[in-house]
Amino acid sequence: MNMKKTFTIGGVHPDENKLTATKPICELGLPKQAVYPLSQHIGAPSVPCVAKGDLVNVGTKIADAGGFMSAVIHSGVSGKVAKVDTVVDASGYRKPAIYIDVVDDVWEPTIDRSEDLVKDCNLTPEEIIAKIKDAGIVGLGGACFPTHVKLMPPKDCKIDSLVINAVECEPYLTADHRLMLEHPDEIVVGVQILLKALGINKAFIGIEENKPDAIELLQSKVASVQGVEVVKLKTKYPQGGEKQLIEAVTGRQVPPPPALPASVGVVVQNVGTVYAVYQAVQKNKPLFERIVTVTGKSVQNPANLLVRMGTPISQVIEYAGGMPEDTAKLISGGPMMGRPLLNADVPVVKGTSGVLMLPEADAIRKEEQHCIRCSKCVQACPMGLEPYLLATCGELSDWERAEQEWIMSCIECGCCQSSCPSHRPLLDWVRLTKNKVGGIIRSRNTK
Amino acid sequence: MAKLFISTSPHAHNGDSVEKNMYAVVIALIPAFIASIIAFGLGSLVVTATSVVSCMFFEWAITKYLLKEEKTTIFDGSAIVTGLLLAFNLPSNLPLYIIIIGALVAIGIGKMAFGGLGNNPFNPALVGRVFLLISFPAKMTSWPETHQMLAYADAVTTATPLSLMKEALSGNTAALNQLPELWQVFVGNTAGCIGEVSALALLLGFGYLLVRRVITWHIPVSIFGTVLVFTSIMWLVNPVMYANPLYHLCSGGLMLGAIFMATDYVTSPMTPKGMVVYGIGIGLLTVIIRYFGAYPEGMSFAILIMNAVNPLICNWCKPKRFGSVKK
Amino acid sequence: MSSMILTAVIVLGITGLILAVVLFFISKKFAVEEDPRVVQINEILPGANCGGCGYPGCAAFAENCVKKGSLKGMRCSAASGEVMQQIAEILGDVVEQTTPKVAVVRCNGSCENRPRINVYDGASRCAIAHMMSGGETGCAFGCLGCGDCVEACKFDAIRMNPETGLPEVDQDKCTACGMCVSACPRNIIELRNKNKLDRRIFVSCVNKDKGPVAKKACAVACIGCGKCVKACQFEAITLENNLAYIDFEKCRLCRKCVDECPQHSILAVNFPERKKPATEENVQTNQ
The missing domain is CATH 3.40.50.11540 (NADH-ubiquinone oxidoreductase 51kDa subunit)
Incomplete structure (x- = not known):
């Protein structure tokens, strides 16, 4: 077992900064109001199955799947449905969401809340x-x-x-x-x-x-x-x-x-x-809570928290000692692939693996310079692509060439941009190009 | 609280920058510079200083007065590297005005005419050097002897190992016997351009660049390999006419060119496969020019020719795509 | 000596003759038939290759004109009526009468009206900013200000106003080719009738958020109150998704809706002075 296994092409090794590796998981208190965006997953948005004024328990289904490629949503709190409105989610856009005012903490009786390990499973x-x-x-x-x-x-x-x-x-x-x-x-x-x-x-x-x-x-x-x-x-x-x-x-x-x-x-x-x-x-416990790492170099009390979905991220940040003064970027997820948040009112959803607060020195992008063709993006790309070329195709709107250069293989991992000495927004361009080429391919297939 | 920034992932950067890469090259050139001062003394210092200063001056003047840009780019290090490399490709007794003309051509025509760093198709230092070589052939091919510490324009000149090898090729069977010992060529005790004098010092720089991951091994190693194979074959065929392959490796601008000029980011291919093709091309062309061309040294021309082919190489040699080969 | 000259002349002469014959046959056999009218039309077209006609460049437009044999459904938005008349003459056709149009930017979210609450520092392209997030302001529908439309315009008719952070259309240069319309990822720019004396009335907002949300984000956002709909006697205004829209075909330029709008999000441009000066620049800066 001396040969360490890994993938063969490209890859980088960013600073790990695993500040919370030794911090046990703690439970975060209940929010006053929980918000459930209806598109928390890939695929069709869910369809609400509760209306204003309905009473729900912890684990009650509040939205049905909107198709095969979709998922149901359960309430993580007990209380009364306040409204079905919109909320700004991690995408930065206002999306439909269910608001629930929290009352007590009543769980659905079908959920087994004991800590015992159940090993046997006799289901098909x-x-x-x-x-x-x-x-x-x-x-x-x-x-x-x-x-x-x-x-x-x-x-x-x-x-x-x-x-x-x-x-x-x-x-x-x-x-x-x-x-x-x-x-x-x-x-x-x-x-x-x-x-x-x-x-x-x-x-x-x-x-x-x-x-x-x-x-x-x-x-x-x-x-x-x-x-x-x-x-x-x-x-x-x-x-x-x-x-x-x-x-x-x-x-x-x-x-x-x-x-x-x-x-x-x-x-x-x-x-x-x-x-x-x-x-x-x-x-019998549906997915209504998850573990969220709240962290950042200047965060007072970084932690691993068990959070009920729908809790606003501001409450998670509060637990960690509030947002540090020097915070320039608030990220849902990690620094390589996470999404930037417009503000801390965004609720925790199924995909919120972390809340990261980056200080100015790390977060703000440096001024972009000319590509010096150093090939570091090519070396870093784990998919064997040429990010510099794909980004240029994007700048010149040359979608055809981009498709020939395998743009759809890009996994948007960010290796290229994070290792570019000229600080070029490579992935921004590649994402745009991938988006356009994807659209072209789809319309070609439907023809 | 201040406004939150929003831009897409990745939010982390590894801290690399153009400046860091350029200054790493400058640091890697220091051993060669020290070796040149030991070999040529004052002349080396004067030529290098003139070249660097005039390259920086021309870059500043062109960005400010011709391109009318507000920000100056002279501190990104690329002009310093160009200046150093240009100087390292000149004999240490070259008159100042020629160096200044070389710097003007290197920066003005070689680089800024195409839009500055990142856009030039040819290595700027080599454009300057080849321009001088063609314009001032006599001055550019008179090499001072080593260890004349205080001499500059009045230095006594002598033959370089390469010119001896060239003589051997044209029928002077005794020429190869006059070559200095291989060890002397390796550490840098022979006549030649400033920077190319010591193969040892250049290899030190190569090691530094590899450790700092500024360049990869592909280009230099494929050049060395090609030259070694090609010259070995010829040497085995006729050792009286063709010199020992190790002499070919250690003399002239081969090391300097392979490690510092051919690996110039802007003008070299981007993929490992392309780099190897490019290296082999340079190796072959260099040896062909050394054997059959009019000049004793072919490195500069070989690199410039391969620079021109670079876009084609980039189009042909694609990296190994993930999932393209089933294991 | 003279025989050498003679040989050279004969050899060259024969070679030339053979080549001439070969070339003659090749040019006959592989001749490309081109309608002279295509060349004629191509010559009088503006040659901007803007693509506003829907064809890839002026040459393709000219070719398709000739192929169709008429100007039906074909229009070069960059060419003047005179040029279209000439093309029609070449084709032996008459010009279809179209109402001249102009690009209108339907967002008035200047720095003053719509404060920035975030800072975008990604690649400076609206399409990219639009893809990743709602933008720097609370309004996820309004202008992103990176200038994709400015870049798309082949006629230098759109400029970014550094004070407002919004694009401004030069109505004299605009040819209504529609490139900016398709460049804008948020569909803010619309081609509207130029009308008499270039007078136009339009809702300068595309925000579909509910009233309070929209109002919080931007001082001049349409809140979907519907007052303009009631005020309009010509049924030119519709309200959909909390947003009013004025149909430029039905609008009679009476300006009743402009006075009615509590948010001042309906703009009237190039009208003579009534209560306050109302040229385009003034409307945008005064509010």
């Missing part, structure tokens, strides 16, 4: 998937892809392995790390449930070597479990990218889009999702 794969769907579980790594969709891969793809993403390659974030340390047994059971749902018997848990305690703990837990293996990976960003992780663990490269990970026989699930699956299947 279909029943498991149905339970996951009803619990509104989406990928908790940040992309928020509905989990039940991932568990039903296209018929022509033969799945043989499940890869658990416990890499947490984003700097600053430690939510998954803490989860592994505090709930390893639940995670192992969750993995077994997922294996059953997929009808396979091989699972890998990929962990980067900067979390030796988690590796050791999980290795001891899976020692007695057939077919589950912990894989130690070299610390390198973006190893948490689905395609990079699959290559690092299994050595298989997913072909360019529209191919899915399923085309190489792999399903990837985030470790947080696995825990949510355990709770949904064994404890």
Whole structure:
């Protein structure tokens, strides 16, 4: 085991800044009002199934899925629906949302609130998937892809392995790390449930070597479990990218889009999702709370918090000692792929893996200079693309060339921009170009 | 509280900058500069200082009075690097006015005419150097002997290893025997341009650039490899006419060119595959010019020719795309 | 000596003759038939290649004119009526009468009216700023101010006003080619009728948020109160998604809605002085 596994092309190693790695998970108090945006996931927005004045409990379903590629939403608080209005979410735009005024903390009686570990699961794969769907579980790594969709891969793809993403390659974030340390047994059971749902018997848990305690703990837990293996990976960003992780663990490269990970026989699930699956299947607990890392270099009390969804981020920040004076950027997620927030009134949603406050020195972009063709973006790109060229295609609106240069393969990991000595906004341009080319391809396919 | 900034991810930067890269090159050139002072003394100092100062002056003057830009770019380090590299490609007894003309051509025609750093198709220092070589062939090819510490324009000149090798090629069978010992060539005790004198010092700089990750190994190593293979074959065929391949590696501008000029960011390919192709091209052209051309040294021309081919290489040599090969 | 000259002359002469014959046949065989009218039309077109006609450049427009044989549905927005008349003559057709239009920027969220609450420091392109977030102000519909429209304009008819941070259209230079309209990611710019004396009335806002939200973000935002709809006698104003819209085909330029609007978000430009001076610049800076 001396050869450290990792992906082969590109990658960078940003400063880790895992300030909260040793901080146990604490529970955050209830908010006064909780807000639930209706599009918290990839796919169609959910449809509200409550109206103004309705009373809800913790775990009551408040919105139905808006289609197959969608997810239900449950209330994380008990109280009265105040209104169905709009809220500015992490996208920076006003989106429809359900407002709930919090009264007491009454849970749905079906939820098993005990701490006991339930190991046995006698459900059929279909029943498991149905339970996951009803619990509104989406990928908790940040992309928020509905989990039940991932568990039903296209018929022509033969799945043989499940890869658990416990890499947490984003700097600053430690939510998954803490989860592994505090709930390893639940995670192992969750993995077994997922294996059953997929009808396979091989699972890998990929962990980067900067979390030796988690590796050791999980290795001891899976020692007695057939077919589950912990894989130690070299610390390198973006190893948490689905395609990079699959290559690092299994050595298989997913072909360019529209191919899915399923085309190489792999399903990837985030470790947080696995825990949510355990709770949904064994404890009847829908997805209404998650672990959020609140952090930043000048934050007084960085922490890992168990937060009910719908809680405004301002309350999370308050717990951490308030927003530091020098904060120039408030980010939902990590510094490499997180979304900038317009203000702290945005609610915590399923995809909020962290709240990061960056000081001016780190956050404000430096002045852009000419490209000096140093090729550092090419070296950094984990998809083997030429970011400088794609960005130029964008500036010149040359969508055709961009498509020929594989732009749709871009995973928007930000390696290129973070290593550009000329401080060029490469990813801004690449994203725009990818967006345009994606539109062109879609309209071509529908013709 | 101050206003929050909004711009898309990534929000982190690794702190790299154009200046850092340029000054790293300057630092990497210091060993070679020290070696040149040991070899040529005052002359080396005068030529280098003139070249750097005039390059910076011309860049400042052009940005300010011709392009009318408010911000000056002379402190990003690229003019200093150009100045240093130009000086390192000149003999240490060159009159000042020629150096100043060279700097004007390098900065004015080689770089600023195309829009400044990042837009120039050819290596500016080499444009300046080749311009001087063609305009002042006599002055540019008289090389002072080493260890004349205080001499400048009055230095005694001598033959370089390369010119001896050229003589051997044209039939003087005794020429190769007059070559200095290989070790002397390696550490820098032979006549030649300022910067190319000591292969050892240049390799030190190469090591520094690799450690700082300013450049990758691809271009220099593929040049060295190509030259080594090509010259070895010729040497094995006829050792009287063709010199030992190690002499080829250590003499003339090969090391300086391969490590510092061919790896110039702006004018070299962006992908590893492209870099290797580019390096092989330079290696081949250099040796071909050394063997069959009119000039004893072909490095400058080889790099300039490959500079011209660079856009094509960039179009042909794409990086290995993720998922393009099934394992 | 003379024989050498003679040989050279003969050899060259024969070579030339053979090549001439070859060239003659090639040019006959591979001749590209081009209608002389295409060349004629192409010559009188403005040659801006703006794409406002919907074809990729002036040459393509000329070609398609000739192919169709008429000017039906074809219009070069950059050319004057005179030029269109000439093209029609070449084609043996008559010019379709179209109402002249001009680009109108429907956002009045100047720095004063719409304070900035965030700072955008990404790539300076509206399309990018629009994609990633609502923008620097509380209004997620209004002008982003990066100047994509200025860049798109081939006629130098749009300029950024550094004081207001908004683009301004030079109505004399604007040819209504529509490039700015498609460049604006937020559909703020619209082509509206030029009307007599260049007088225009329009709602200078595209904010679809509810009244209080819109009002908080911008002092001159349309709050969807509907007063203008009631005031209009010609049913030219519609209210949809908390936003009023004036149909320029129906509007009779009576200016009743302008007086009625509590938010001053309806602008009337190029009207003679009534209570206050109302040229375009004044309207934008005075409010």
